[in-house]
Amino acid sequence: MPPLLIDPHCHLLPGIDDGSRNIETTLALLRKEQEDGVQAVVFTPHFYYERMTLESFAANRQAAYRATAAACKQAGLRVAGRLGAEVYFSPGLLSLDLRQLAFAGTNYLLVELPTTFQPGGIGEVLFAIQQRGFTPILAHVERYPYVTEDPTLLYQWVSAGALAQINASSLIRSGQTAKMLQKYIRWNLVHLLASDAHSVDHRPPNLKDGYKALPPQAARRFMKNGEQVFWGNPLVPPEPVEPQYRFGQWN
Template sequence: MSQNLVDLHCHILPGIDDGARDLNISMALLRKEIQDGVAGIVFTPHFHYERISVEDFAAKRRAAFLQVAKAAKETGLPLAAKLGAEVYFTTALPSLDLRALAFAKSNYILIEFPTTCHPAGIDETLYAVRQRGYTPILAHVERYPFVTEDPTLLYNWVSVGCLAQINASGLVREGRTAHWLLKLLEWNLVHLLCTDCHSIDGRPPNLKAGYSKLPTPIARRLRRNSIEVYLGDELVPPEPTKPQYRFGRWV
């Protein structure tokens, strides 16, 4: 797996969230992942504490996964996959069954913040999750306005043991977002590159294209990080640099 790609954040499972609507779309997404050289996938459907119990979510996730696994076997597609979740932030998170939400056979858990507001209680909740022995992976950190406005927030979370993930689409589209992502990488505030794919046309698998936009040493490091997380190994990232605001911009 050392020369292959790993996608730790995707919405390929059918009919469980706003990702693939049915099995046909799931298989099209899976074929594109494999064409791009993806050898390992963590399926991470959305989990909202306020909408569904952990038990019901796990049952629906397993049923959707079994559909994909059966179809992959019948069509001869190689499938090395694990189950996880993209957990919507709630201060109740530390009290939930985190084992059922974390990436299978690991202590990594993918957490998504709202994009419309800066929720209260982030620091305390992440601390409590870490105290339970889990490593939070902060999903698509480029999408949160409060982080863009003040990246020292991300620095603080990374400094205490959280990991940060970005979507390949931000690099592929280039422009302002890509420039910002490269700054975050320069500060060692990003550790993982994923697709967050939902559909073939709107939000497709694009991990190969995303890696192609990165300097080779950074791409190599992020690829290795994803493999370590997939395998459940402990990831020890480099020391982050705290962004400084000078002359109207972050440096």
């Protein structure tokens, strides 16, 4: 049996973050996921330790999920869902009950790093998360300029046990980012493909096109990885290769 096509990172729950604004948009986004062959999604609204309490976030997320489930049932949409979060990096996360932020029923935790600066202590916090029994998944690693400038950072985090996710849109667009991602794939530094969908027009679900842009072997591996993560099964990735800087470029 072929693996399920999973979208492990999307912002489709209505009215909870900068993703879907209402239930009508949520249904349109889920229809697009279904048309692309996606059979299950992890709903990952943004969580910011410094801006909201875990209790208020969990309550709002649950209400949005219930509304989504009821609307899908009425509309006849059959896409399996699991609750999670896109957790913005902060050392303060270690004071929280991470079980409420991890993908429901699993030990996987999606972590977003800052895109405008490199915070201190990334490796230490990721290690502490793992010591708590969770596997951090670094969200859209192509968006961090300090990783692009020095991919050995990503190598260090992955070698220490973190997983890394990339956005389909970054692969689909031609340019330097897509070329760099192909290197990440060759170095075994990334493991999951997601849509990170936010809206119908500007950031739509696009996993079908994203998988087409992957090398066939990587596409099969990423699809299997997505299913393993969704069901909470252990994921054993291939050994990462340390990037080498030669003649003015990373190889």
